[in-house]
Amino acid sequence: MKTNTYITLGLALAGIGCAATSVAIAQDDAFPDKPVEFIVPWSPGGGSDTLMRLVSAHAEEYLGEAMPVINMPGVSGTTGLKELARRDADGYTVGQVHEGLMVAHHTGLTAQNWDDFEPVAAVTQSPQYLTVNADSPYTTYQEFVEYAKANPGEIRFGVTLGGVPHVHAAMMEDAEDLSFRYVGFEGTGPRIRALVGGHIDAAIGDISSSGEFVKNGDLRFLAVGSAERQEVTPDVPTFTELGHDDLKLNIVRGILAPKGTPADRIATLASDFEAMSQNEDFITAVNNAGASVVFEGPEAFGDYLETTDATIERLAGKLAR
Template sequence: MKKFVASLFFVCFILLLAACGGTESTSDDGAGEPADTEEPAENGEDTTTESESETSFPEQNITLIVPFDAGGGTDATARALASAAEKHLGVSVGVVNRTGGGGAVGMSEGANAAPDGYTVTMVTVELATLPHLGLAPITYENFAGIGQMNFDPAAVTVPADAPYDTLEEFIEYAKENPGLQMGNSGTGSIWHLAGASIEQATGTEFNHVPYDGAAPAVTALLGGHIDVVPVSPAEVLTHVEAGTLKTLAVMSNERSPAMPDVPTFAELGIDAVAVGPWRGLTVPKDTPPEVIEVLTEAFSKGAQEEEFIEFMDNNGLGIVILDGPEFEAMMQESHDFYGELIPELGLNE
């Protein structure tokens, strides 16, 4: 009995000590929650570590993949934007051209790159068309958007000495001479779709000649190897101004600021689908959100730099800026649109 009483007294003593110790370690707000065991920072300084509040990205140079040849509108846009964004990133942005497959080679490489933000890809409208043509397994779903920077209409352009000066005359000539050579930037490319849309709307028939990009197609036009190209104003503007080429019309509802005197298909009463390229930046889909945020902010600021705006204006390239989520939504809409158009044109057979 004496042992039991002694044991009971000892237990009560231990519990009393524990209660006293707990009172000293609780916060003084009366809530009864344990107080922070870390000593408070002096002068109220934030003790959050760098990894908790911000990313150290980027710590090395960034590669920007362009899926078409150097010299075309996509390449020019990418290089101008890379230059404008470098000061906002604090590292160099090196542009590399990965051509082939109407853009599929370069975009596939970008989609399969390490999702660390150090490989950025300039994707184009072909990302929305190639899957429906069975020419590429990737879609917008393989990427996370950084932002859209550009949109341009198709400009139907011919040699300056061609025997037609208006779109109406060209269509009449094409009907009388079926099989005119129409260059494009690759089978299933946006310029191929533009040409097919013209055929559908006007009852004409062309022989479509694919090239690895618009620049080689324009070169072929200048050399007399083909008869016409439907490419962006930027890709023919200098030649039009030099008097070696002439643009008959643009495939849009509004005139191009780069060619304000050139009529639109809509003005001429031709019900052609208004197709044209868009361009934007992406990274692989599993790239960390904080890295995407850094890239989005830097390239968005770059797109608003005077040097970039002046370059785009001087070269006839249209500026359209959408942030990452907006660009992803636009890519999905474009994917769905061409998913309907391509079967209608019979290009997926």
């Protein structure tokens, strides 16, 4: 009789265990069941904010919950990411990142780096162009390189010192064995206006900041850092076409989660962002903002961040100039 009692009790406990497992699975299947906060570590109205608000607006359809943007600007985008690292690793807070985090890390602005977080997905890409004044003596990339080699240190290259544009210019220096004279600007707008005014000779631009000036005949695009030519600039060659597979000049904006966020929740978020990336309205909105939609899942995005980090670390000495 005692044995039967133990058997009955064992079956009951097993049933409870199965029920608990079912409940846990059901709860996990319900993720997310409340809003997912989205920390954008830049000011309202900038390129990152504009694109990430498009992500926020379109993601809700796939997440099934709101994804409110919380702007936390400061210290080259590192203030908001510090806050992200402090948040619970439960999938209910994510943050935006681009190559600027690695630049900030290797120039000493922050101890944090991409691998202090969990990569979720890459969502947008903004191809960057080598941009010059239309009155410059070089009309092609090859002519630009020849001029720079013949006149080391003469080309005044506008950058955000210690920022992503500085990295991109340093990558060109490294690839072609050139030497630029860097001129620092706070942000893309002032840099491009200085280029239009002839106060500098070259800069890194993109469609949203420079496209209209190119159309008006004030500026000229010499090369683009995307893998393929852009539909809006079909006559502008890629650096790859020009013999530089290593010159990938893009700003890839993606999403991170706090370290330790469960893998199944990362996978759920990534799957929803992948579905969003195929939404035609989303694609059109991003294109209208001067960028393109790109999706990379956690592993591929992590690989991209790791490779980019190695490049920035290698060039960190140039960024001190």
